Amino acid sequence: MNRKVVTVGASFAAAYLWSAVASAIYCVGTGNLALLRLPLLQWWAVLPYWNANWWVTTWFALAAGIPTLVPLAIAVRFLRSRAQRRDGSQDLYGNTTWPSRDQIQRGGFSLRGKL
Numbered sequence: 001m002n003r004k005v006v007t008v009g010a011s012f013a014a015a016y017l018w019s020a021v022a023s024a025i026y027c028v029g030t031g032n033l034a035l036l037r038l039p040l041l042q043w044w045a046v047l048p049y050w051n052a053n054w055w056v057t058t059w060f061a062l063a064a065g066i067p068t069l070v071p072l073a074i075a076v077r078f079l080r081s082r083a084q085r086r087d088g089s090q091d092l093y094g095n096t097t098w099p100s101r102d103q104i105q106r107g108g109f110s111l112r113g114k115l
Contacts (some may be wrong), residue, residue: 018067026063027074030055 020040026038035042043063094107104111 003114016040021067021075022063025066026059 023040023042023044024036025047026043027033041089043060046056046060051057099107101111
C-alpha cells in the first residue's frame with residue numbers, strides 16, 4: 001500500500017478517535033448520555049456554544065484537554081527515553097568500546113596506515 005495513503009488514513013483515524021473520546025467525555029461529564037450517538041462528533045456540535053456558561057466551558061475544556069494531553073505525555077515519555085539511549089547514558093547491550101588493533105586484524109580487516 002502506498003505510504004502516503006496509509007499516513008493520511010492514520011491521520012484521519014486519529015482525528016476521529018480524538019473526536020470520539022472528546023465527545024464521550026463531554027457527554028458523560030455534562031450528564032447528557034442521550035446525546036452520545038454515532039458518529040460521535042458531539043464535541044464539534046457544542047463548539048459554537050463553548051462559552052455558554054461555566055459548566056459547559058469546564059467540560060468542553062476537559063473534553064478537549066484529556067484526549068490531547070494523554071497521547072502528548074506518552075509521546076514525550078517515549079522521546080525522552082529514546083534520547084537517553086542515544087546519549088549513551090543507558091547501555092543497550094552492555095559496555096562497548098572501540099576494538100584494539102589485534103581485534104581488528106582477527107576480525108579479518110587489514111590495516112593500512114595509522115589507527
